[in-house]
Amino acid sequence: CRVEYLNYAVLDDHGWDLDDADLMETAADGGLDREDYGQFWVRPRESLLEAAERHGFAWPFACRGGACANCAIIVLKGDMRTRVDHVLPQEMLDEGFQLSCNGMPVTDELQVVYNVKSMPELEDLLL
Ligand code: FES
Numbered sequence: 001c002r003v004e005y006l007n008y009a010v011l012d013d014h015g016w017d018l019d020d021a022d023l024m025e026t027a028a029d030g031g032l033d034r035e036d037y038g039q040f041w042v043r044p045r046e047s048l049l050e051a052a053e054r055h056g057f058a059w060p061f062a063c064r065g066g067a068c069a070n071c072a073i074i075v076l077k078g079d080m081r082t083r084v085d086h087v088l089p090q091e092m093l094d095e096g097f098q099l100s101c102n103g104m105p106v107t108d109e110l111q112v113v114y115n116v117k118s119m120p121e122l123e124d125l126l127l
Pocket of ligand 1: 068069
């Protein structure tokens with residue numbers, strides 16, 4: 001699966017909105033560092049976090065076991081399956097939140113915003 005990723009931390013700096021349908025196109029043209037925007041491949045049976053780390057990126061995490069939400073991402077396009085999730089309520093899953101620590105892509109392409117743990121929705125879930 002090919003993953004296109006964007007760091008949530010840069011949205012504010014650029015005045016970008018998560019709800020903007022063209023967010024990824026805008027980011028692609030935004031001259032961002034590879035750490036903040038880019039693409040990588042996820043291998044079969046590899047979690048998104050493991051793939052990010054294999055490519056040299058330091059995405060946030062803590063427990064790696066589906067219990068803390070520090071690794072949360074938002075899926076903008078495509079779909080993932082998360083094996084263990086003890087923390088995200090259904091309404092957040094419905095909004096596209098997933099856990100990168102044990103979430104694996106189930107579509108050939110995925111667009112995600114990572115590092116969303118500073119979003120107010122996640123404040124009470126972080127351990
Ligand atoms: Fe704790 Fe993913 S790192 S839920």
